[in-house]
Amino acid sequence: MSTAPAFDPVHTALLVMDYQPAILAALPEDGIREALLGRMEGAIADVRAKGGTIAYVRAGFTEADWDAIPAVNKSFAPLAQHRVMHHEDPATAIHERLAPQDGDIIVRKIRYGGMSTSDLDQQLRKRGITTLVVSGISTSGVVLSTVIDAADRDYQLYVLSDGVADPDTEVHNVLLHRILPSRAHIVDTVELHALLRVG
Numbered sequence: 001m002s003t004a005p006a007f008d009p010v011h012t013a014l015l016v017m018d019y020q021p022a023i024l025a026a027l028p029e030d031g032i033r034e035a036l037l038g039r040m041e042g043a044i045a046d047v048r049a050k051g052g053t054i055a056y057v058r059a060g061f062t063e064a065d066w067d068a069i070p071a072v073n074k075s076f077a078p079l080a081q082h083r084v085m086h087h088e089d090p091a092t093a094i095h096e097r098l099a100p101q102d103g104d105i106i107v108r109k110i111r112y113g114g115m116s117t118s119d120l121d122q123q124l125r126k127r128g129i130t131t132l133v134v135s136g137i138s139t140s141g142v143v144l145s146t147v148i149d150a151a152d153r154d155y156q157l158y159v160l161s162d163g164v165a166d167p168d169t170e171v172h173n174v175l176l177h178r179i180l181p182s183r184a185h186i187v188d189t190v191e192l193h194a195l196l197r198v199g
Contacts, residue, residue, distance in 0.1 A: 004187050010050075014053070014133045016057070017056075019056075019137065020095060023138070043192055048101075053104070053105060058092060059085055059110070060088075065080075066080040066083060075112070111145075112145035131156040132155045134184065139166035143159065144175055158192070159180050159186050
């Protein structure tokens with residue numbers, strides 16, 4: 001049984017971040033990708049069943065976005081230079097197995113964090129969301145950036161340990177076990193199911 005505090009599903013959003021074919025492709029094995037997608041299908045269904053919100057965050061760039069990225073941006077300048085991750089490219093769509101439904105939140109971002117270049121925070125506040133369950137790829141990118149930002153905005157935070165992944169397993173493990181627990185409760189999909197039942 002999880003030691004994390006229970007929460008009210010009605011005031012909770014599951015963040016499904018960067019679950020896009022182009023980003024999933026960075027993970028080393030098909031088996032890892034398939035298992036991740038399966039667990040996320042279950043988590044999304046659990047949160048929906050309890051009246052929670054699903055919020056999808058995807059990375060994608062327009063021509064204007066690429067043009068606005070300065071050469072000094074070590075992470076994003078190469079994307080602009082090579083014109084990759086165009087927002088209309090099917091590889092940047094949310095993976096079909098996790099397809100959004102009517103009433104879900106969907107935002108597009110152009111940097112690591114889910115909130116820094118989108119109106120995600122405003123949309124969540126409008127719905128009375130105070131608790132976030134964070135999932136995404138990668139742990140060292142969108143997950144870390146979004147957790148730090150959301151913690152500063154005073155959300156109650158949970159990181160879905162088996163709903164996050166990173167191409168670098170060592171970095172993933174350090175973040176999950178050493179860094180993220182100072183800002184968020186770390187739970188897996190089984191614990192999430194139990195917390196939703198209690199809530």
